[in-house]
Amino acid sequence: MVGAFVVLGARVVQVQGLAADRYAEVGESQRVAEVILPAYRGAIFDRNGHDLALTIRQSSVVANPRMVPDPMAAAAALAPVLDMEPEDVRDRLTRDQAFVYLARTVDDPVAEQVRKLGVPGVELRPEPERFLPAGALALPLLGKVGRDHTGLSGLEIQFDEALAGQPGEVVVERDRQGREIPGGVRRLDPADRGDDLVLTIDRSIQHEAERSLAAAITSSNAKGGMAIVMETATGEVLALANLVAPADGGAPVQATKNSALTDVFEPGSVNKVITISGALEDGVVAADDTMVVPDTIRVADKVFSEHDPHPPVRWSITDIMANSSNVGSIMIGRSLGKERIDHYLRSFGFGSRTGLGFPGESGGILLDPKKWSGTSIGTVPIGQGVAVTGMQMLAAYNAVANGGVYVAPSLVRATVDGEGRRRATAPAARRTVVSAGTAQQVTAMLSEVVRVGTGTEAAVEGYTVAGKTGTARKPKVGARGYEEGAYVASFAGFVPAEKPALAVIVILDEPTPIFGGVVAAPVFAQVAGYALRILKVPPPPARTPLATATGVVPEASPASARSVGEVGDGAGPTTTIAPSRPPQPTP
Amino acid sequence: MTAPVRARRTAPARPRPRPGPAAGRRPPLHVVPPAPRHRARHPRLLPVAAAMAVAVALLGLVAAHAALARGQFRLQDLERRADAEQARYERLRLDVARLEAPAHIVAVAQQRLGMVPPAAVTYLSPVGPSTASSTAPPVTAGRAEATPGSRDPELASATTRWSDVKRQLGRR
Numbered sequence: 198m199v200g201a202f203v204v205l206g207a208r209v210v211q212v213q214g215l216a217a218d219r220y221a222e223v224g225e226s227q228r229v230a231e232v233i234l235p236a237y238r239g240a241i242f243d244r245n246g247h248d249l250a251l252t253i254r255q256s257s258v259v260a261n262p263r264m265v266p267d268p269m270a271a272a273a274a275l276a277p278v279l280d281m282e283p284e285d286v287r288d289r290l291t292r293d294q295a296f297v298y299l300a301r302t303v304d305d306p307v308a309e310q311v312r313k314l315g316v317p318g319v320e321l322r323p324e325p326e327r328f329l330p331a332g333a334l335a336l337p338l339l340g341k342v343g344r345d346h347t348g349l350s351g352l353e354i355q356f357d358e359a360l361a362g363q364p365g366e367v368v369v370e371r372d373r374q375g376r377e378i379p380g381g382v383r384r385l386d387p388a389d390r391g392d393d394l395v396l397t398i399d400r401s402i403q404h405e406a407e408r409s410l411a412a413a414i415t416s417s418n419a420k421g422g423m424a425i426v427m428e429t430a431t432g433e434v435l436a437l438a439n440l441v442a443p444a445d446g447g448a449p450v451q452a453t454k455n456s457a458l459t460d461v462f463e464p465g466s467v468n469k470v471i472t473i474s475g476a477l478e479d480g481v482v483a484a485d486d487t488m489v490v491p492d493t494i495r496v497a498d499k500v501f502s503e504h505d506p507h508p509p510v511r512w513s514i515t516d517i518m519a520n521s522s523n524v525g526s527i528m529i530g531r532s533l534g535k536e537r538i539d540h541y542l543r544s545f546g547f548g549s550r551t552g553l554g555f556p557g558e559s560g561g562i563l564l565d566p567k568k569w570s571g572t573s574i575g576t577v578p579i580g581q582g583v584a585v586t587g588m589q590m591l592a593a594y595n596a597v598a599n600g601g602v603y604v605a606p607s608l609v610r611a612t613v614d615g616e617g618r619r620r621a622t623a624p625a626a627r628r629t630v631v632s633a634g635t636a637q638q639v640t641a642m643l644s645e646v647v648r649v650g651t652g653t654e655a656a657v658e659g660y661t662v663a664g665k666t667g668t669a670r671k672p673k674v675g676a677r678g679y680e681e682g683a684y685v686a687s688f689a690g691f692v693p694a695e696k697p698a699l700a701v702i703v704i705l706d707e708p709t710p711i712f713g714g715v716v717a718a719p720v721f722a723q724v725a726g727y728a729l730r731i732l733k734v735p736p737p738p739a740r741t742p743l744a745t746a747t748g749v750v751p752e753a754s755p756a757s758a759r760s761v762g763e764v765g766d767g768a769g770p771t772t773t774i775a776p777s778r779p780p781q782p783t784p
Numbered sequence: 785m786t787a788p789v790r791a792r793r794t795a796p797a798r799p800r801p802r803p804g805p806a807a808g809r810r811p812p813l814h815v816v817p818p819a820p821r822h823r824a825r826h827p828r829l830l831p832v833a834a835a836m837a838v839a840v841a842l843l844g845l846v847a848a849h850a851a852l853a854r855g856q857f858r859l860q861d862l863e864r865r866a867d868a869e870q871a872r873y874e875r876l877r878l879d880v881a882r883l884e885a886p887a888h889i890v891a892v893a894q895q896r897l898g899m900v901p902p903a904a905v906t907y908l909s910p911v912g913p914s915t916a917s918s919t920a921p922p923v924t925a926g927r928a929e930a931t932p933g934s935r936d937p938e939l940a941s942a943t944t945r946w947s948d949v950k951r952q953l954g955r956r
């Protein structure tokens with residue numbers, strides 16, 4: 198008896214005296230739990246505050262296999278609810294682990310069913326899940342997030358640090374039932390929610406741009422396309438659509454990347470606005486100048502031709518623009534000279550990124566004038582031998598619309614932090630590219646393109662549209678020269694011409710028919726007309742035409758469009774462009 | 785018989801011979817009761833009171849702890865309810881965003897309501913009465929032609945009048 202008391206006494210001394218700290222530490226480790234509080238990712242809104250992407254909590258089904266008394270029965274009960282194979286569930290419930298996931302972020306009805314089953318050792322844990330309530334709208338622009346809620350592409354990765362926020366932590370003492378012990382240890386470090394992004398995108402205009410583009414891709418059997426809408430005064434992008442036709446047929450789907458910013462194309466005739474703007478600005482030509490334009494022109498060892506044969510005609514600069522004359526543009530380009538052509542190409546934003554900072558954005562391809570070949574002075578003025586992104590070309594047209602002032606594009610209007618404080622992004626960078634007078638003259642010419650020229654399909658009833666068509670050959674991939682029969686059709690323009698509010702570009706990849714005035718211009722009319730209504734831009738009072746093209750070329754059939762085959766292996770083979778009407782005899 | 789004289793406190797008095805008592809009678813003698821002193825009436829109350837005070841204090845501690853626990857549970861319950869309401873708000877916000885999505889609205893408009901996108905949109909630009917002529921041509925869609933001779937080019941650019949567009953207004 199005495200010995201027993203001695204033993205007990207010694208044990209008490211040992212536990213309470215000598216090893217007290219260790220046992221206290223063990224006890225605390227059993228009671229005290231550190232729980233990471235996930236930071237909820239910021240939302241992405243359109244310019245009007247509508248959710249494009251948001252994170253909400255959803256329930257994940259987790260289990261402690263060591264506390265599941267009957268894994269077989271539990272698997273049989275849970276498998277149909279979770280839509281999993283019973284063997285898979287049983288395998289997870291029989292692992293020698295204290296924690297397993299059975300299903301991540303399940304829908305609320307499924308979570309409720311799991312709760313009602315009340316399987317011991319199985320519980321629901323709230324976890325954040327990213328949703329796109331507008332479906333795949335603008336998906337190439339928004340990008341995706343991974344399972345760990347980090348951005349993988351698009352704006353999600355570009356603004357990942359701001360969107361992600363900071364996780365928090367809570368340390369509490371809990372009893373065996375998981376209830377917090379009153380008066381026990383409690384430390385809370387709340388999570389910081391991620392910042393929200395307010396984009397410049399208008400959800401409705403984006404939807405219309407995608408809808409119209411999809412219809413055009415389907416009807417023209419194109420490989421894909423893109424459409425961008427920009428607010429002229431601010432450079433804010435109201436819509437940015439990238440669609441591709443699935444290889445196995447079916448309706449066009451969202452592209453896997455934001456091609457409007459990442460991919461380049463040779464623009465073709467839409468580039469003529471740069472050539473003519475530069476020539477007017479430098480005084481090489483005047484708006485009312487005329488010149489005799491032949492059907493073909495030789496540059497170095499190549500012969501460039503018009504898209505439609507015609508005898509030599511006396512055309513004004515406006516006529517050259519309205520008819521998308523290759524020969525006339527080359528003549529103007531030669532007068533301007535390669536150094537000045539290069540100057541204006543770069544001034545209008547070609548050859549460098551737009552400053553959006555979008556992941557994978559291309560700056561385009563511009564050859565140093567010192568490296569131009571003999572035929573480059575023939576190809577570059579008509580938009581071959583240079584490569585630009587859709588956004589770069591649109592920003593160039595927007596500069597003309599904006600009175601000669603280039604406005605850098607923008608995609609994000611503001612950020613909103615977790616406290617609701619809104620921070621507007623810095624105003625877009627601006628620079629004067631051409632004078633307001635030159636811009637006005639070019640606008641007048643571009644309006645004639647739509648009124649009587651190659652772009653009549655771009656007209657929006659009640660408004661004066663200024664724009665340019667383009668039909669450009671596609672270069673071969675990994676080889677010199679151009680793909681036979683492969684063209685990129687485009688239309689770029691702005692409306693209303695009197696006081697531009699919007700600039701729009703539409704690009705179709707390998708459509709049939711190939712002509713920008715036939716397949717891309719109608720999409721412009723559809724999207725621009727819709728956007729004008731949404732933004733409540735009233736039609737201006739009726740005016741006489743801003744300019745008059747006297748040498749109207751009647752519409753040609755596609756069969757009459759011709760191209761001259763490659764001569765030699767120069768850098769820029771000949772090209773065909775959008776159709777125009779047969780020439781009138783020279784007065 | 786006179787009472788015995790009390791000795792003065794200032795000096796011990798030598799007892800004086802008393803006049804002899806009447807022969808044969810002793811003065812009554814009795815024990816002087818002791819001076820009254822203060823005594824506890826309930827000698828066992830102190831330990832009991834002390835014990836009770838300790839018990840009350842302990843009960844008070846228990847009550848305080850119970851109140852703390854109640855408060856803590858209530859706080860946890862409120863936190864759970866706030867959390868549930870926040871989760872409910874998030875779900876409703878997602879539902880609203882989905883219902884407002886353009887694709888959903890278009891689908892409902894077309895499939896449930898039978899609406900179609902307009903083939904073309906026409907703008908009418910009616911203006912006030914023209915001073916040039918009292919018989920203006922009827923309103924036409926699209927852009928109106930300029931009327932020569934009018935002072936205000938914008939007004940003159942349209943030949944329509946409200947009375948042509950809104951026939952009921954022409955009766956005013």
